[in-house]
Structure formats: C-alpha cells, structure tokens
Amino acid sequence: MTFTFPSSVPNPSYNLNIRSNPSVNVVSFGDGFEQRLTEGLNQNPITVNLVFELSQAQATTAIDFLNARVVDSSSFDFQLPNESSTRKFVCDSFPRTIPFLNRIKLTCVFREVFEA
Amino acid sequence: MAIPFSELNKINPSSIIELFVLQLTIGVHVPSPNSQNFPTVYRFHAGANLNNFGEIKYLQNSYQRVAVQAEGFERKSSGTIPRPTITFSNLGGLTYPPSGQVDTMSDFLQIINFTTPNNDLLGATITRLMPLASSLDTTNFTSGVNPFNSSVGSSGLADRLRDEIYVIDRKAIENRQIVQFELTSANDLENKRIPQRTVTKKLFPAVGTFI
Numbered sequence: 001m002t003f004t005f006p007s008s009v010p011n012p013s014y015n016l017n018i019r020s021n022p023s024v025n026v027v028s029f030g031d032g033f034e035q036r037l038t039e040g041l042n043q044n045p046i047t048v049n050l051v052f053e054l055s056q057a058q059a060t061t062a063i064d065f066l067n068a069r070v071v072d073s074s075s076f077d078f079q080l081p082n083e084s085s086t087r088k089f090v091c092d093s094f095p096r097t098i099p100f101l102n103r104i105k106l107t108c109v110f111r112e113v114f115e116a
Numbered sequence: 117m118a119i120p121f122s123e124l125n126k127i128n129p130s131s132i133i134e135l136f137v138l139q140l141t142i143g144v145h146v147p148s149p150n151s152q153n154f155p156t157v158y159r160f161h162a163g164a165n166l167n168n169f170g171e172i173k174y175l176q177n178s179y180q181r182v183a184v185q186a187e188g189f190e191r192k193s194s195g196t197i198p199r200p201t202i203t204f205s206n207l208g209g210l211t212y213p214p215s216g217q218v219d220t221m222s223d224f225l226q227i228i229n230f231t232t233p234n235n236d237l238l239g240a241t242i243t244r245l246m247p248l249a250s251s252l253d254t255t256n257f258t259s260g261v262n263p264f265n266s267s268v269g270s271s272g273l274a275d276r277l278r279d280e281i282y283v284i285d286r287k288a289i290e291n292r293q294i295v296q297f298e299l300t301s302a303n304d305l306e307n308k309r310i311p312q313r314t315v316t317k318k319l320f321p322a323v324g325t326f327i
Contacts, residue, residue: 033127034127035126035127035128035129036127036128037128037129037131037132038131038132039131039132039133039134040131040132040133040134040162040163041131041133041163041164041165041166041172041249041256042163042164042166042169043131088169114163114164114169115164115169115181116164116168116169116170
C-alpha cells in the first residue's frame with residue numbers, strides 16, 4: 001500500500017539539509033588515472049533533515065501519520081520543496097518541541113528508500 | 117556468456133549488479149518425485165530496478181527483492197579455499213512461489229526440512245551472477261531504453277563477469293534478524309575427495325596401455 005505524507009501539513013521551513021551519500025568504488029593509481037564503479041542501480045539515497053513549524057492540529061496530523069508508519073513499517077511518498085516529483089522515505093526520528101502555546105516545532109529525519 | 121571487457125575498460129563502467137540464484141536438489145530439498153512442482157530455482161537481488169522499483173529482470177528472469185548480502189569471495193592460489201558467507205534477512209520478504217506467501221528465511225528452512233530433517237539447505241547451490249547495468253533488459257528502466265547501453269533489447273545481454281558457483285556447507289547463524297550460511301566450493305565438501313573414483317586397470321582395462 002502506498003502512503004503519502006499528509007498534504008494538510010504545511011511545507012517544512014527552509015534551511016533544510018539534504019545529504020547524498022553515493023556508494024562508489026574508486027580505484028586510483030599512479031598518475032591519478034582512476035576508475036569509478038558503482039554497485040547496484042539505486043546507490044545514491046538521500047537523507048533530509050526537515051523542520052516543520054506547525055499548529056497543534058497540523059502537528060497531530062503529521063505525528064499520527066508518522067506513528068502509523070512506525071506501526072506498519074511502511075515507507076511514504078513525500079515531495080521535497082525544491083523538487084517536482086515525490087520520493088519514497090522512511091522517517092528515522094521525529095522529535096518535537098513546543099515553543100509557544102499551540103505551536104509545535106517538529107524536526108524530522110527522512111531517509112530515502114527504493115521500493116515499490 | 118562473455119566478460120564485457122570493453123565496458124569494464126571505461127573510466128566509469130556501468131554499475132555491477134549482484135544477482136544470486138539458489139538451486140535446490142530434488143530428493144534432498146524438494147520431495148522426490150516432485151509431483152507438486154515445487155520450484156527448485158530461486159533468484160534474489162538485494163535491490164530494485166529503475167522502473168517503479170520493481171524486481172530486476174535479467175535474461176527474462178525476475179530476481180526477488182530480498183535483503184541479502186554475500187561477502188568473502190576471493191581468488192587465491194595458496195592456503196585454504198575461500199569460504200564466503202551469504203546472509204539473508206530473517207524479517208520476511210521472501211516469496212515462496214507455490215503459495216505466493218511471503219515468508220521469513222526460517223519458514224523457508226522449515227519447508228526444506230520437511231523433505232530432509234535438519235538439512236537447512238545444506239548442499240544447495242548458490243550462483244552469484246554479476247552483469248553490468250549495461251546488460252540489463254530494457255524492462256528495468258522507465259523509459260523502455262537502457263540508459264547505459266541503448267542497443268540492448270528486451271531480452272538483455274548474457275555478458276557478465278565470471279559466475280561464482282558455491283555450495284552451502286553449513287548454516288552459521290539463525291536468529292530473528294538474519295540467517296547466515298557458509299559457502300564452499302564443490303571440491304571442499306565433507307566426505308568428498310578428488311578424484312571421486314580411482315581409475316584402476318580392473319575397472320578400466322585400457323588404463324596404461326597407451327602413452
């Protein structure tokens with residue numbers, strides 16, 4: 001079953017951090033001639049640190065959704081603010097702070113996965 | 117099968133795809149006669165293709181997406197023969213074709229052990245195929261064209277690195293997370309000797325009669 005991150009939750013705040021960690025075997029000898037070889041087709045997953053500034057109701061929606069994904073261990077589709085298509089992610093952690101009454105700051109770490 | 121030298125000689129050859137084929141033996145792992153047509157060949161790949169993350173297809177065969185890792189492969193001319201290990205996730209995700217049921221590796225071993233108690237897949241053959249992405253069928257790509265080699269058709273290319281064929285020698289670990297098997301080459305099995313049968317003049321009268 002495919003899940004999509006709730007659209008009622010506003011986009012994350014900017015200054016988000018996207019990390020790529022491509023898996024490439026590099027062999028470099030002598031004068032610097034090198035060969036680069038990857039293994040597998042999906043070898044460049046990204047990890048994204050997102051901060052959502054939400055109202056209490058929006059935070060409840062997002063947290064309920066993420067808790068449900070913990071329960072069923074499923075991935076979900078999410079579209080990053082600067083991209084035109086969705087990617088599949090799992091959420092490794094989603095701690096939250098409450099800076100003001102009825103305001104929630106939700107910090108998420110989304111890790112990309114490659115699955116149908 | 118040919119080794120794709122021209123692709124490997126490039127500065128940035130296309131990815132190596134690691135595929136595994138598990139071959140069971142009728143009478144040992146599967147009941148004999150195999151009247152219920154239990155499959156004896158299982159194909160695995162620890163990944164997905166670029167066409168909506170479906171199963172990788174190579175030479176028209178689909179490879180199940182299973183978390184599997186093999187290590188310890190090496191080639192040497194002295195010392196002991198390498199004994200690689202292959203580790204399967206034991207959290208599920210293994211499709212058993214007759215029922216279409218998704219099982220754990222422990223469940224799969226239990227099915228095998230119905231035929232030979234305590235067998236745990238011993239003696240089954242594991243073949244490691246390593247084609248390059250440029251040899252994969254076009255069905256693995258969303259556009260219907262292999263971006264690493266536009267001349268490949270829907271049947272793919274047989275070009276790949278040399279196959280590595282090993283036999284499962286023992287189950288090393290089985291816990292809730294993983295099942296690990298130790299592999300060995302066919303000539304390093306217990307109670308197997310080379311030559312398997314000594315050539316004597318009594319059995320083969322022509323032995324020693326010509327040079």
